[in-house]
Each structure stands twice: as structure tokens, then as C-alpha cells.
Amino acid sequence: MTVRNEDRATVTEDPAAEGPDGALEVWIDQELCTGDGICVQYAPEVFELDIDGLAYVKSADDELLQEPGATTPVPLPLLADVRDSAKECPGDCIHVRRVSDKVEVYGPDAE
Numbered sequence: 001m002t003v004r005n006e007d008r009a010t011v012t013e014d015p016a017a018e019g020p021d022g023a024l025e026v027w028i029d030q031e032l033c034t035g036d037g038i039c040v041q042y043a044p045e046v047f048e049l050d051i052d053g054l055a056y057v058k059s060a061d062d063e064l065l066q067e068p069g070a071t072t073p074v075p076l077p078l079l080a081d082v083r084d085s086a087k088e089c090p091g092d093c094i095h096v097r098r099v100s101d102k103v104e105v106y107g108p109d110a111e
């Protein structure tokens with residue numbers, strides 16, 4: 001937990017979080033989800049396991065988004081948690097990308 005709090009403190013130094021074009025969105029490829037729930041532990045405001053045992057993103061008003069490729073905005077205060085989810089995801093199936101140009105910044109397709 002201490003490490004994660006330190007991560008959170010440095011999040012403003014992350015170039016992906018800066019500037020007017022820094023807004024990010026996240027989606028999950030359920031085809032690869034193992035259902036372990038790590039993402040839900042990191043960011044329950046953004047991710048949720050459904051009864052099918054797979055993780056989905058949630059809308060800002062807490063609605064589960066189950067369409068394939070559905071995205072939800074990444075709230076800046078939760079960026080570190082969402083980023084860590086993508087890094088720790090054993091299925092490599094959490095994709096965080098810029099809204100402006102759809103370039104992936106965290107996840108299996110990030111450069």
C-alpha cells in the first residue's frame with residue numbers, strides 16, 4: 001500500500017496525464033481476462049467483475065459497460081490505480097489510451 005501511495009504522489013509527473021490532450025480512457029479485452037480480479041482490487045470505481053467471472057469497465061454513474069471494446073474515462077485521481085491495474089493484469093488485457101488520438105499509453109499495445 002505504501003508503494004502505491006508513493007506512485008500516486010508522482011502521477012502528475014506522468015506525461016500521459018498532462019496537457020489538454022491528456023484525457024485517458026480504458027477498456028478491457030474480455031477474451032483474455034482471467035477473472036482474477038486484480039483490477040477490481042486496484043480500482044473498484046472503474047472495474048467490476050460480472051457474474052460471468054470477467055472484468056468490465058464501469059461508466060461514471062457506476063453502470064457496467066458490457067459491449068466489447070466499451071471504454072470509460074479514467075478520472076485523474078484514479079490514474080495511478082488504473083495504470084497499475086494495466087501493468088499487473090495477468091491477462092494483459094487492460095488498455096489505457098489517450099482520448100484524443102486513441103494511442104495506447106498503458107497496456108499490451110503501449111510503446
Ligand code: SF4
Binds near residue numbers: 036037038040055
Ligand atoms: S486484472 Fe486483467 S485479467 Fe484480471 S480480472 Fe482484471 S482485466 Fe481480467
